[in-house]
Amino acid sequence: MAEEMRIVLRNYGKIDPLKIDDYIAAGGYKSLEKARGMKQTEVIEEVKKSNLRGRGGAGFNAGMKWNFSYQVQSEEKYVVCNADEGEPGTYKDRIIMENDPQSVIEGMAICGYAIGSKKGYIYCRGEYPYVVDTLNQAIAQAKAKGVLGDFDVEVRMGGGAYVCGEESALIESIEGHRGEPRFKPPFPPVIGLWQKPTIVNNVETFANIPIIIEKGGDWYKAIGAPNYPGTKVLTLTGDVNNRTFFEVPTNTTIREVIFGLGGGVAGGKKFKAVQIGGTSGGFIPESNLDTPIDFDSMNSIGAVLGSGAVFVMDESRDIVDVVARIAKFFEHESCGKCSPCREGTKRMHEMMERLNVGEGSAEDVELLGRLGKVMSVACLCGLGQAAPAPVLTTIKNFNADYQAKFN
Amino acid sequence: MANYEDIISKYQDLPGGIIEAYHALQREYSYIPEDAIRVAAEVFGIPTAKAWGVATFYSYFKVGKRGKNVIRICESAPCHVAGAAEVIAALEKELGIQMGDTTSDGKFTLELCECVGQCQATPVITVNSKPYGDMTPEKVSGVLAEYK
Numbered sequence: 001m002a003e004e005m006r007i008v009l010r011n012y013g014k015i016d017p018l019k020i021d022d023y024i025a026a027g028g029y030k031s032l033e034k035a036r037g038m039k040q041t042e043v044i045e046e047v048k049k050s051n052l053r054g055r056g057g058a059g060f061n062a063g064m065k066w067n068f069s070y071q072v073q074s075e076e077k078y079v080v081c082n083a084d085e086g087e088p089g090t091y092k093d094r095i096i097m098e099n100d101p102q103s104v105i106e107g108m109a110i111c112g113y114a115i116g117s118k119k120g121y122i123y124c125r126g127e128y129p130y131v132v133d134t135l136n137q138a139i140a141q142a143k144a145k146g147v148l149g150d151f152d153v154e155v156r157m158g159g160g161a162y163v164c165g166e167e168s169a170l171i172e173s174i175e176g177h178r179g180e181p182r183f184k185p186p187f188p189p190v191i192g193l194w195q196k197p198t199i200v201n202n203v204e205t206f207a208n209i210p211i212i213i214e215k216g217g218d219w220y221k222a223i224g225a226p227n228y229p230g231t232k233v234l235t236l237t238g239d240v241n242n243r244t245f246f247e248v249p250t251n252t253t254i255r256e257v258i259f260g261l262g263g264g265v266a267g268g269k270k271f272k273a274v275q276i277g278g279t280s281g282g283f284i285p286e287s288n289l290d291t292p293i294d295f296d297s298m299n300s301i302g303a304v305l306g307s308g309a310v311f312v313m314d315e316s317r318d319i320v321d322v323v324a325r326i327a328k329f330f331e332h333e334s335c336g337k338c339s340p341c342r343e344g345t346k347r348m349h350e351m352m353e354r355l356n357v358g359e360g361s362a363e364d365v366e367l368l369g370r371l372g373k374v375m376s377v378a379c380l381c382g383l384g385q386a387a388p389a390p391v392l393t394t395i396k397n398f399n400a401d402y403q404a405k406f407n
Numbered sequence: 408m409a410n411y412e413d414i415i416s417k418y419q420d421l422p423g424g425i426i427e428a429y430h431a432l433q434r435e436y437s438y439i440p441e442d443a444i445r446v447a448a449e450v451f452g453i454p455t456a457k458a459w460g461v462a463t464f465y466s467y468f469k470v471g472k473r474g475k476n477v478i479r480i481c482e483s484a485p486c487h488v489a490g491a492a493e494v495i496a497a498l499e500k501e502l503g504i505q506m507g508d509t510t511s512d513g514k515f516t517l518e519l520c521e522c523v524g525q526c527q528a529t530p531v532i533t534v535n536s537k538p539y540g541d542m543t544p545e546k547v548s549g550v551l552a553e554y555k
Contacts, residue, residue: 088483088522126467127523129536157430159465176423178464237485237526244527311485325487
């Protein structure tokens with residue numbers, strides 16, 4: 001039986017998020033103090049040792065990323081917190097920031113010390129003006145207390161562009177430009193914000209940092225799946241009884257999440273599909289439900305952990321209709337910089353709509369498969385590369401739904 | 408016209424501050440007036456085309472007139488399966504306008520949007536960014552009454 005384990009949400013409901021004294025009384029800012037008593041390389045080693053991997057969806061080793069920036073000689077470096085949470089079905093970063101903003105700020109300050117940066121930005125999505133208020137209050141309190149030392153943090157608001165979750169597009173947006181991804185390399189840890197070394201980490205990644213410094217990398221890496229240790233905050237949506245969030249060790253299986261913590265499929269109906277990781281995630285059939293949610297296990301079944309969104313669909317759901325809706329999303333959110341994505345998402349949406357209203361053919365399905373394969377390798381950034389996943393995985397795993405549209 | 412510059416110039420010294428300036432304009436007017444884009448280009452010392460390009464890239468910004476209260480309905484997949492279409496129909500009926508339109512008294516604008524991150528309570532609408540969850544056609548008139 002799956003159980004929750006709260007590391008990222010360790011202070012959830014226990015402290016008043018707008019009272020820094022509560023956070024400090026719960027041990028807050030001791031890790032920053034501890035880190036500042038260590039060598040920069042020791043802090044990075046500890047994070048590396050924990051094997052903490054990015055919680056935004058890309059799963060890159062956080063300590064290794066920090067080391068890239070540490071190694072670059074530069075007067076100025078930046079720490080950026082990616083709070084542009086826009087993956088449909090995801091609200092975990094909001095839960096973290098609303099309930100424990102100081103843990104994120106402390107994580108950023110530790111990163112700042114480790115890489116040699118004195119300036120941090122939190123890029124928070126424009127749809128969360130109330131979270132921006134909470135963050136600004138938390139930052140003001142941290143500055144008044146003097147806990148941040150010479151590290152400064154500033155909040156910037158996004159403008160409702162899904163692509164700005166991609167780190168180089170996010171950087172473009174902070175610089176005041178259209179949020180179009182950059183060509184890589186160079187990668188942001190070497191050349192990022194205003195051409196300076198920049199670490200962009202997700203909210204949940206930063207919230208993990210203070211406790212890793214407090215308890216050590218060895219403690220952390222013993223939790224959950226060895227190749228992607230720790231916990232993951234999941235948000236359950238769709239046809240599931242408990243539409244809420246849970247934090248679980250990463251060796252928890254999909255079945256335990258949906259049927260244990262999630263309370264099973266709503267309305268006594270049968271399970272049909274689950275899409276994990278947000279709207280760009282693959283659709284998973286019943287036969288794969290015993291897969292652990294960790295990054296590598298999910299990849300091995302052609303799915304992703306992504307942002308940790310868990311979107312459950314019951315037996316009554318028309319998969320083609322849902323995927324047609326998703327295809328519209330990607331056409332809308334494609335930034336237009338590269339043609340495989342700009343044209344590909346448009347054609348994909350057209351074909352999915354045609355199929356959905358019963359005017360499509362087996363040839364459309366075949367074309368979708370070919371287009372999807374091209375996009376997943378030819379698109380400039382993760383948006384276009386991942387956009388075909390819902391189409392490709394449903395053609396593979398839920399082909400009957402497509403066939404039903406021809407008759 | 409004059410106060411566009413007052414609002415925008417507060418962000419003049421902020422690196423990359425044009426997006427924050429657009430947010431401030433939108434808080435004041437509920438949209439970004441076209442003339443304000445020319446002012447922003449001057450204040451930030453960039454071509455008008457670039458200032459225009461930034462304003463129109465982001466879907467949270469609306470260039471050109473919008474109603475006093477902006478109602479956005481999420482149509483992302485979790486809201487879609489939870490019955491967003493019925494809420495959309497109820498809103499259109501109650502206000503007598505279609506998605507994308509503004510009521511003749513200038514009070515309300517209806518817009519579709521993507522996920523607003525309140526997915527514990529699908530389907531979700533927002534009014535001036537304030538979320539209302541677990542929406543049903545029956546709840547529509549009650550929510551609108553708060554803004555009439």
